[in-house]
Amino acid sequence: xxxxxxxxxxxxxxxxxxxxxxxxxxxxxxxxxxxxxxxxxxxxxxxxxxxxxxxxxxxxxxxxxxxxxxxxxxxxxxxxxxxxxxxxxxxxxxxxxxxxxxxxxxxxxxxxxxxxxxxxxxxxxxxxxxxxxxxxxxxxxxxxxxxxxxxxxxxxxxxxxxxxxxxxxxxxxxxxxxxxxxxxxxxxxxxxxxxxxxxxxxxxxxxxxxxxxxxxxxxxxxxxxxxxxxxxxxxxxxxxxxxxxx
Amino acid sequence: xxxxxxxxxxxxxxxxxxxxxxxxxxxxxxxxxxxxxxxxxxxxxxxxxxxxxxxxxxxxxxxxxxxxxxxxxxxxxxxxxxxxxxxxxxxxxxxxxxxxxxxxxxxxxxxxxxxxxxxxxxxxxxxxxxxxxxxxxxxxxxxxxxxxxxxxxxxxxxxxxxxxxxxxxxxxxxxxxxxxxxxxxxxxxxxxxxxxxxxxxxxxxxxxxxxxxxxxxxxxxxxxxxxxxxxxxxxxxxxxxxxxxxxxxxxxxxxxxxxxxxxxxxxxxxxxxxxxxxxxxxxxxxxxxxxxxxxxxxxxxxxxxxxxxxxxxxxxxxxxxxxxxxxxxxxxxxxxxxxxxxxxxxxxxxxxxxxxxxxxxxxxxxxx
Numbered sequence: 001x002x003x004x005x006x007x008x009x010x011x012x013x014x015x016x017x018x019x020x021x022x023x024x025x026x027x028x029x030x031x032x033x034x035x036x037x038x039x040x041x042x043x044x045x046x047x048x049x050x051x052x053x054x055x056x057x058x059x060x061x062x063x064x065x066x067x068x069x070x071x072x073x074x075x076x077x078x079x080x081x082x083x084x085x086x087x088x089x090x091x092x093x094x095x096x097x098x099x100x101x102x103x104x105x106x107x108x109x110x111x112x113x114x115x116x117x118x119x120x121x122x123x124x125x126x127x128x129x130x131x132x133x134x135x136x137x138x139x140x141x142x143x144x145x146x147x148x149x150x151x152x153x154x155x156x157x158x159x160x161x162x163x164x165x166x167x168x169x170x171x172x173x174x175x176x177x178x179x180x181x182x183x184x185x186x187x188x189x190x191x192x193x194x195x196x197x198x199x200x201x202x203x204x205x206x207x208x209x210x211x212x213x214x215x216x217x218x219x220x221x222x223x224x225x226x227x228x229x230x231x232x233x234x235x236x237x238x239x240x241x242x243x244x245x246x
Numbered sequence: 247x248x249x250x251x252x253x254x255x256x257x258x259x260x261x262x263x264x265x266x267x268x269x270x271x272x273x274x275x276x277x278x279x280x281x282x283x284x285x286x287x288x289x290x291x292x293x294x295x296x297x298x299x300x301x302x303x304x305x306x307x308x309x310x311x312x313x314x315x316x317x318x319x320x321x322x323x324x325x326x327x328x329x330x331x332x333x334x335x336x337x338x339x340x341x342x343x344x345x346x347x348x349x350x351x352x353x354x355x356x357x358x359x360x361x362x363x364x365x366x367x368x369x370x371x372x373x374x375x376x377x378x379x380x381x382x383x384x385x386x387x388x389x390x391x392x393x394x395x396x397x398x399x400x401x402x403x404x405x406x407x408x409x410x411x412x413x414x415x416x417x418x419x420x421x422x423x424x425x426x427x428x429x430x431x432x433x434x435x436x437x438x439x440x441x442x443x444x445x446x447x448x449x450x451x452x453x454x455x456x457x458x459x460x461x462x463x464x465x466x467x468x469x470x471x472x473x474x475x476x477x478x479x480x481x482x483x484x485x486x487x488x489x490x491x492x493x494x495x496x497x498x499x500x501x502x503x504x505x506x507x508x509x510x511x512x513x514x515x516x517x518x519x520x521x522x523x524x525x526x527x528x529x530x531x532x533x534x535x536x537x538x539x540x541x542x543x544x545x546x547x548x549x550x551x552x553x554x555x556x557x558x559x560x561x562x563x564x565x566x567x568x569x570x571x572x573x574x575x576x577x578x579x580x581x582x583x584x585x586x587x588x589x590x591x592x593x594x595x596x597x598x599x600x601x602x603x604x605x606x607x608x609x610x611x612x613x614x
Contacts, residue, residue, distance in 0.1 A: 052455050074457060082455040086448030092263040093256065104252030105458045133263075159455075 002029040005157055005188045006051060011060035011069075013046050020046040022211040023060065030156070033179065033189040035199050038208030039239045044192050045161070047208070051190070052159055053077050065156040078106070081150040081158035081187075085165040089146050091135035095126055098134060099149055106153040120148055140171035144178055151182050158182065160191040164198065176201050196231040207235065209242045249458055253466035260440065261470045268474075271436070275428045275478045279485045282420040293341040293377055294322040296334040301350035309362075309388050313344070318380050335367050341377050342366050354392075421486045422574035423547025426567035428482065429475050429505065430512045430541055435533040436471045437516030442529045445520075460609065468513045475509045476502075495581030501574065504587070507594055508570045512537075514601035515566075521608045541567040569594045 006028035013021040021043040028034045038044045049055040051064050053073030062069040065079040089098050096117060103113040121130050124144060134142060143163070151158050160179075164172045176198070183189050191202065199205050199219060206216040215222055215238060219231055226234045261268055295313060299306050314321045319342075325334060334340050345363040347353075353360040364381050366374040441464070444450040453463050479502070486492045494501065516533065523529045542548055544562035551562050562568050569590045576582040576590075584591075 054454060077455060077457040080455070082452055084448050084451050086451075088448050088452045090256070090260070090449060091447075093259055097256070097259060101252060101256045102452075102456075105249055105453070105456050107249065107457065 005030045008062040011062045014058045024213045033202045035202030035205035036192045042208040043211040079156045081155040083150040085162040089134045096130045102149045157188040199231045207238050254469050257470045275482045278424045295342040296323045298325045298345045300348045301346045303351035305351035306346045426570045430537045433512030434516040434537045438519040438529040441520035496577035501577045504573050511566050511598040518605035540565045545571040
């Protein structure tokens with residue numbers, strides 16, 4: 001049994017009368033790939049913002065990397081990485097400059113940044129392009145780089161917000177290789193996605209509908225539970241009764 | 247602190263990578279100084295005048311020579327009949343007709359007084375006023391010569407002096423104006439655009455999730471433009487001193503201190519704009535319409551505020567560039583010290599604090 005790195009209990013966020021996230025309770029273990037699924041408007045982003053320390057919850061309890069989301073958001077930020085569906089690299093900076101910049105804002109020491117960035121560039125096979133502007137790289141490379149930058153400071157948990165939006169299946173597959181690699185190093189992966197084939201790659205997934213978690217288990221157990229052959233079907237059975245959407 | 251340095255370094259990289267924009271930012275003040283200095287100048291030179299000399303004596307000859315020698319006037323034509331005055335204006339080129347009555351010198355010598363009539367084309371009233379003033383000045387100077395040479399008593403002289411701008415130079419007005427315009431444009435436009443750009447690209451999210459203090463993010467965005475504005479300021483001042491012969495009479499340190507105050511005002515306005523907009527285009531439009539127009543209209547460097555309707559005069563008070571313009575004019579041209587401009591400085595400072603509080607407050611609420 002791995003230690004727990006994310007733990008929530010009846011975590012709730014209200015905006016005025018609107019309850020965006022309603023009493024969600026779940027635990028994520030260290031090194032786990034945790035899929036966070038739900039239709040548009042189900043409250044995924046709000047839940048994720050609370051876990052990243054960007055939003056203070058209305059009620060409930062939660063800890064991320066052992067820190068309280070109500071009071072210790074600064075410590076949380078230091079221990080997580082984040083990557084969103086937009087690639088979040090600076091297109092007018094070079095590969096190396098991007099890596100150094102992100103290492104720098106996470107407070108890494110210059111010596112560590114220098115040695116680790118060379119190491120990373122070797123691992124990504126980007127030696128030839130390390131001084132090229134990011135805008136000149138192919139999409140798949142940018143995405144790999146963005147992910148590597150998000151885990152550059154060795155966070156305990158990395159949050160991926162629809163990281164593979166608009167990318168072809170082959171590139172997506174390669175991207176997941178990187179995710180597995182990071183998970184093997186002990187980094188916990190918290191990922192939202194719309195692609196059901198990606199959901200299959202996760203150790204466990206949760207399904208959010210209208211701000212609540214309606215199901216939470218491994219992909220194979222979920223398929224059994226809902227008597228479905230594919231994750232698509234599971235998702236459809238759960239989400240079709242949703243009242244919210246956009 | 248190390249984070250701040252790393253971030254500022256990255257911001258400078260952004261600025262230098264976009265060399266076209268940088269060229270524009272540095273080129274803009276130069277172009278404006280050149281344009282206002284030489285093309286759009288409201289300084290009058292070579293105004294064509296027509297002489298109607300009905301006396302043709304030693305004194306009138308001397309005065310006509312004086313007109314001809316001045317840079318402001320060119321004697322274009324002479325007419326011999328007073329009835330031709332109307333005709334002389336018809337081609338639109340003649341700005342003034344100077345009429346010397348018969349027996350001019352005789353009256354001057356014997357009655358101790360003589361009259362010259364100046365007829366001006368007042369279709370452009372500003373030019374007409376300026377030119378008649380200038381013409382009477384030339385006549386006065388002749389009168390003074392007479393006084394010195396022949397010491398004729400009881401000569402009446404009208405004292406017409408143009409204070410601070412004896413040569414009627416236009417640059418005294420527009421250099422402070424261009425300074426206000428350039429500083430506001432660069433700072434407001436560039437900060438708001440560069441912050442909104444991070445929002446648009448999604449990198450702002452990453453920065454907010456990082457342990458970096460959001461205020462530090464904003465601060466480091468502002469620093470490159472602060473530096474760039476100071477470079478611009480130096481360029482403008484060098485051009486105005488060495489090319490337009492407009493010396494800086496007051497304290498240079500005071501001038502820079504006040505300019506940095508305006509830059510901070512502009513940066514906080516830029517920050518405010520970036521809070522309320524989501525796209526670079528909107529930010530650019532608001533910055534241009536919200537800064538360029540009021541600065542041109544209400545700072546007083548193109549249109550005198552005293553001539554505006556009361557409502558517009560009241561509105562002009564909320565335009566920061568108006569106060570900066572007054573400050574710079576007082577320091578640069580009149581050579582006055584801080585005691586003369588503390589009120590304007592206080593107003594500008596108040597505005598800065600206001601914009602800064604509002605935008606930082608909005609920035610914080612947007613985060614939570």
